[in-house]
Amino acid sequence: MSYSDKVIDHYNNPRNVGSLDKSSTDVGTGLVGAPECGDVMKLQIKVNRETNVIEEAKFKTFGCGSAIASSSLATEWVKGKTVDEALSIKNMDIVKELSLPPVKIHCSVLAEDAIRAAIGDWKKKQEAPKPVAAEAK
Amino acid sequence: MTKPAFTEIGAKPLPLETNSCWSCGSMRAAHFCESCGKVQPPAPVDYFSFFGLPAKLTIEVPALETEFYHLSRKLHPDLSARAGSQEQEWSLEQSSLLNDAYRTLRDPIKRTQYLLRLEGVELEEQSKSATEQARATGGVKKQIVPPDLLEEVFELNMQLEELKMNKQMQEDDAALTAEIAKHKTALEEKYESLLQELQSYWKEWDALMERNPRAESPERKQISAKMVDVLNRRNYIRNLVRDVNAALEN
Ligand code: FES
Numbered sequence: 449m450s451y452s453d454k455v456i457d458h459y460n461n462p463r464n465v466g467s468l469d470k471s472s473t474d475v476g477t478g479l480v481g482a483p484e485c486g487d488v489m490k491l492q493i494k495v496n497r498e499t500n501v502i503e504e505a506k507f508k509t510f511g512c513g514s515a516i517a518s519s520s521l522a523t524e525w526v527k528g529k530t531v532d533e534a535l536s537i538k539n540m541d542i543v544k545e546l547s548l549p550p551v552k553i554h555c556s557v558l559a560e561d562a563i564r565a566a567i568g569d570w571k572k573k574q575e576a577p578k579p580v581a582a583e584a585k
Numbered sequence: 586m587t588k589p590a591f592t593e594i595g596a597k598p599l600p601l602e603t604n605s606c607w608s609c610g611s612m613r614a615a616h617f618c619e620s621c622g623k624v625q626p627p628a629p630v631d632y633f634s635f636f637g638l639p640a641k642l643t644i645e646v647p648a649l650e651t652e653f654y655h656l657s658r659k660l661h662p663d664l665s666a667r668a669g670s671q672e673q674e675w676s677l678e679q680s681s682l683l684n685d686a687y688r689t690l691r692d693p694i695k696r697t698q699y700l701l702r703l704e705g706v707e708l709e710e711q712s713k714s715a716t717e718q719a720r721a722t723g724g725v726k727k728q729i730v731p732p733d734l735l736e737e738v739f740e741l742n743m744q745l746e747e748l749k750m751n752k753q754m755q756e757d758d759a760a761l762t763a764e765i766a767k768h769k770t771a772l773e774e775k776y777e778s779l780l781q782e783l784q785s786y787w788k789e790w791d792a793l794m795e796r797n798p799r800a801e802s803p804e805r806k807q808i809s810a811k812m813v814d815v816l817n818r819r820n821y822i823r824n825l826v827r828d829v830n831a832a833l834e835n
């Protein structure tokens with residue numbers, strides 16, 4: 449199976465590899481896995497609490513080239529979007545952009561799952577009762 | 586797994602009373618006629634029924650093996666009396682069905698996966714449908730494997746990457762190697778214990794089958810969900826152990 453040029457580009461020059469401070473209230477972390485192949489993907493976002501815009505995104509994926517490319521692309525796409533806009537990214541958008549073959553669709557699903565999981569984690573943090581100091585201000 | 590042509594997955598065994606022998610007209614056993622011994626056309630049954638077994642998961646493998654050899658002799662397509670006949674064709678079909686059924690049922694994992702398929706669980710489809718559900722509800726997808734296992738997989742992969750980098754730089758980090766090796770041992774133990782966990786669900790399943798094999802109870806769904814869960818975790822750990830071995834050997 450041959451990878452598309454875009455996949456190879458993301459694979460060779462992955463964007464936004466790394467991590468953000470997991471404990472920060474502005475950061476949402478999504479850790480997801482594909483049972484089909486045993487791969488794992490971590491995607492983190494940092495959200496501006498005034499505007500709900502995703503200002504930073506990082507990922508680290510242990511998996512196939514398509515999973516790495518999908519998550520790399522996902523971090524590029526979510527940056528600058530609001531949380532709600534980011535939620536509208538579908539795995540098929542990724543499939544199209546990267547020209548993934550049918551057997552690699554689950555890799556793109558992983559990326560969509562990761563975005564959702566990161567946003568879900570961030571939302572949960574926003575709902576959690578604020579520390580007393582923050583409330584007092 | 587490729588579907589054998591004559592096994593309709595999920596098909597209920599045909600009631601035997603309705604089948605009479607194509608040759609002598611008397612009532613027949615599943616694979617060949619009890620009166621005249623001629624091979625019969627394959628009936629659309631699942632692998633358990635093929636062996637005349639109930640859909641239970643605890644199987645006496647030695648007994649299965651004996652039955653397998655017994656049937657393979659009797660169904661053998663090369664018996665000269667059958668040469669060139671329709672009966673020989675049926676023998677051929679029955680024999681290949683027999684081989685598939687035996688290979689599936691004698692292996693504890695394949696047997697479980699097969700049963701789950703009969704129950705309508707699509708192991709490969711699961712993840713996708715969970716994603717679709719999350720999309721529809723705007724929620725977070727329920728991960729197929731538990732978060733702590735994902736965390737473990739991720740952390741270990743980080744260490745493996747570090748190990749690889751060290752090796753590239755010709756550096757030897759004995760402490761890291763030792764830690765990874767220790768982790769591997771723990772994973773192998775977990776892998777073993779998952780088989781035991783699986784077997785405990787077999788017991789629950791078998792008990793349910795004894796009470797009521799056709800029950801559409803929530804319990805039925807629950808037990809199969811637990812089995813799916815164990816299989817998924819086991820898969821992850823197997824892949825992980827494989828990666829660790831590759832990293833340590835290089
Ligand atoms: S093969 Fe598993 S994520 Fe691509």
Ligand SMILES: [Zn+2]
Nearest residue numbers: 606609618621
């Ligand atoms: Zn007969």
